[in-house]
Amino acid sequence: MEVKLIDVTKRIGEQEIISKINLHIHKGSVFSIVGPNGAGKTTIIRMILNLYNTTEGKVLVNNVDVSSKEYTSVRKKIGFLLDNIGLFKDLSCWDNLEFFDRIYYPSAKYPERSERIGRLLKKVDLYDKRSDKISFFSRGMKQRLAIARALINEPELLILDEPSRGLDVEGRMLLKEFIQELTGKGCTIIFNSHDLNELQEVCSHVAFLKKGNILHVNTYNELEKAYSDNTYVLKSEDNNQLINKLKSQPFVLSCKLIEDGVFVQLKDEANYLSRWIVSDNVEILEMKRVNNDLKHLYNKIINE
Structure with a gap:
């Protein structure tokens, strides 16, 4: 129906x-x-x-x-x-x-x-x-x-x-x-x-x-x-080295060290980040997207 x-x-x-x-x-x-x-x-x-x-x-x-x-x-x-x-x-x-x-x-x-x-x-x-x-x-x-x-x-x-x-x-x-x-x-x-x-x-x-x-x-x-903040958490063997590399990339809006890795907000789509990881042979142990669940959408749409 x-x-x-x-x-x-x-x-x-x-x-x-x-x-x-x-x-x-x-x-x-x-x-x-x-x-x-x-x-x-x-x-x-x-x-x-x-x-x-x-x-x-x-x-x-x-x-x-x-x-x-x-x-x-x-x-x-x-x-x-x-x-x-x-x-x-x-x-x-x-x-x-x-x-x-x-x-x-x-x-x-x-x-x-x-x-x-x-x-x-x-x-x-x-x-x-x-x-x-x-x-x-x-x-x-x-x-x-x-x-x-x-x-x-x-x-x-x-x-x-x-x-x-x-x-x-x-x-x-x-x-x-x-x-x-x-x-x-x-x-x-x-x-x-x-x-x-x-x-x-x-x-x-x-x-x-x-x-x-x-x-x-x-x-x-x-x-x-539509409402994703396009943010990710990356983990590597050396997160300090990783954040220094990320800061110089044109597709990165901001990044900071957090307890379990590097928090990255992108200017562009994630494929720019993925291409950079492959082309520069960046060793990444884990990459996960954050702030894309329904609770985040609710806060963005209802409370904005």
Whole structure:
């Protein structure tokens, strides 16, 4: 599924939460919306799900306006996990999934329903707890069950708002596997998280949101290229000798000794540095690029 927000504005009273934004989320992408608290991330998600009406503009899912009657059939193929995980504490693990399975597949026969629920519970490692009431579950176990619930309808669009909250290392790895599996099938995923390291591992596209405005949106790789400081750390047997050589090179903007090598900021692309290393037979033990992760991009775009 693809999602489009066209000139969307959302006001609550006199306060403008979202200001005339445009987004195009392509089918099969893992799209992350990042920004500080109160930027409007959750509002965007709720407008896509038609939980909030837009004040101005349109939200389209597969070219269907979310405010139209036709959206009811489209929504059946949307899975979601919001900050309120929406489970029934007095029901068992199995019964929670069966409740939602009956909504999505009202005419399903028991063997089909049982196979689908059992398969998902095994995937999230809760099958052995299937008869237990979830009131005794830890936050991480409830989060695993909520992920299974979001997948019960085999979604073509999956919306995840802080999905790793409460998950242990194994749970986070499992979530990443789900994302890879789903995108391999063409599922579109909108993924919000305050953990930028987690987002960096899975997202293909990023939109930076601040005070209801989109500051920049692109593929993660293109954002890396556009906002990279073009800085590197080099290590050699003699870092003092290395920095003296680097200072005289026209492609070097600045360089300094640091604890684990030489910190170099380049004027030009890295291929100038690479050519110099080869042509002058400079002995380099290690060369790594720095300041090109999502946290760096966030600071550059949101805080600049």
